[in-house]
Amino acid sequence: MKADLKPATRAAQALGLECDVTGAVVPPIHVSTTFARDADYELPTEHGYGRDQNPTFMQPEAVIADLEGGAAALLFASGMAACTAPFQVLRQGDHVVVPDIMYYGLPKWLRGFGADRGLDVDFVPTADLDALAAAVRPGATKLVWVESPCNPVWRVTDLAAAAEIAHAAGARLAVDSTAATPVLTRPFEHGVDLVIHAATKYLNGHSDVMAGAVVTRELDDFWERICEHRELTGPILGSFEAFLLTRGMRTLFLRVPAAARSALAIAKHFDGHAALSHVLYPGLPGHPDHAVAQRQMADGFGGMLSIRLKGGAETARRVAAACALFKPATSLGGVESLIEHRGTVEGPESLTPKDLLRLSVGIEDTGDLIADLEAALSVA
Numbered sequence: 001m002k003a004d005l006k007p008a009t010r011a012a013q014a015l016g017l018e019c020d021v022t023g024a025v026v027p028p029i030h031v032s033t034t035f036a037r038d039a040d041y042e043l044p045t046e047h048g049y050g051r052d053q054n055p056t057f058m059q060p061e062a063v064i065a066d067l068e069g070g071a072a073a074l075l076f077a078s079g080m081a082a083c084t085a086p087f088q089v090l091r092q093g094d095h096v097v098v099p100d101i102m103y104y105g106l107p108k109w110l111r112g113f114g115a116d117r118g119l120d121v122d123f124v125p126t127a128d129l130d131a132l133a134a135a136v137r138p139g140a141t142k143l144v145w146v147e148s149p150c151n152p153v154w155r156v157t158d159l160a161a162a163a164e165i166a167h168a169a170g171a172r173l174a175v176d177s178t179a180a181t182p183v184l185t186r187p188f189e190h191g192v193d194l195v196i197h198a199a200t201k202y203l204n205g206h207s208d209v210m211a212g213a214v215v216t217r218e219l220d221d222f223w224e225r226i227c228e229h230r231e232l233t234g235p236i237l238g239s240f241e242a243f244l245l246t247r248g249m250r251t252l253f254l255r256v257p258a259a260a261r262s263a264l265a266i267a268k269h270f271d272g273h274a275a276l277s278h279v280l281y282p283g284l285p286g287h288p289d290h291a292v293a294q295r296q297m298a299d300g301f302g303g304m305l306s307i308r309l310k311g312g313a314e315t316a317r318r319v320a321a322a323c324a325l326f327k328p329a330t331s332l333g334g335v336e337s338l339i340e341h342r343g344t345v346e347g348p349e350s351l352t353p354k355d356l357l358r359l360s361v362g363i364e365d366t367g368d369l370i371a372d373l374e375a376a377l378s379v380a
Contacts, residue, residue: 007182011253034048035049035053054236064213067252069182074230075212075237078237079178079199079200080105080109082196083109084109084113091142093118095122095142096119097126097141097143097144098121098123098126099123099124099125099126101125101150102147102176103147104342126147126150127289129158132162146173146174150179151179151332153352154282154287156292159296163192166193178202178333181202183257183300184297185296196213197215202333203245203252204244205252211241262364263301264281266305266361267284271284275311278307278308279305281304281306283301303332304361307357307359310355313343315380318379325337325364326369337361337369339359340360
């Protein structure tokens with residue numbers, strides 16, 4: 001497609017994909033696991049074996065790389081498969097720095113399987129740049145991992161400053177940008193080296209696909225190791241899931257701004273509510289990272305926010321159960337709104353406050369969502 005077209009156009013057109021054989025404007029699904037060679041035993045195309053070269057998932061990879069402004073992207077069978085991939089290719093003894101609070105599955109993996117692999121891991125509040133700078137070890141730190149905004153307290157890390165800190169120590173900077181999406185933040189423009197998405201969430205947007213993505217700024221040796229890891233271990237998604245992911249991304253630039261507008265309105269409405277001790281949303285002026293978010297995020301502050309109940313954990317669980325429109329379910333980024341008591345899901349080792357409810361704001365009418373929360377708070 002023309003390079004001067006806006007990202008929303010490129011996403012809606014899926015980079016202008018059209019089936020060469022039929023002219024179909026909807027991408028086809030390729031279910032074949034293998035592809036025939038020609039009379040000279042050469043592959044006529046780049047497709048040879050479905051574990052790493054199925055054209056159905058190469059299409060959404062191209063879209064994701066384009067939207068992020070990266071050199072290439074790889075899809076994985078889940079967000080966790082994508083998140084762990086960069087750590088899988090590190091060497092024994094390599095030092096990494098990660099957030100103290102983030103999506104709980106990754107620190108659980110790092111403390112278990114990462115430790116078994118010999119990774120040296122420091123958990124620090126990465127939004128605190130002084131703490132981040134103190135944690136990196138020049139020459140020893142190989143990867144700095146941040147999540148921005150971070151799940152489920154929605155702190156925002158200054159990516160440009162974090163990149164400067166990481167690079168000065170000789171490390172790469174990776175960011176889990178699931179909550180921001182390329183609609184709101186393009187991390188490569190801030191010096192980030194790897195961008196990771198739980199594509200199950202906003203990229204797909206319909207709660208019907210499990211997928212993850214890793215995007216690279218450069219085609220370097222580290223990226224080649226990630227490619228080889230996926231090729232040899234095979235953590236890929238199926239053809240139909242890849243098709244659905246492409247379908248979901250075609251409405252990304254409609255869904256994400258709509259959710260962000262609604263989330264901001266909800267956050268403003270409940271900020272200072274008598275039943276709440278905190279509303280955690282980077283779009284609020286009182287949020288500790290509001291200035292960073294204003295500088296780093298465009299077209300909104302995301303569709304995710306959390307509220308903390310003055311009544312504690314039991315009250316929080318009752319509020320979640322009392323909602324009618326906000327469904328009490330895990331995950332985020334879909335067109336439907338969800339509410340979740342993260343402490344219950346994450347377990348006793350979680351650092352998430354036990355009085356916290358995480359809200360994933362969908363694309364329903366904002367007034368209806370506010371009324372739903374108000375009603376739940378009144379009866380709990």
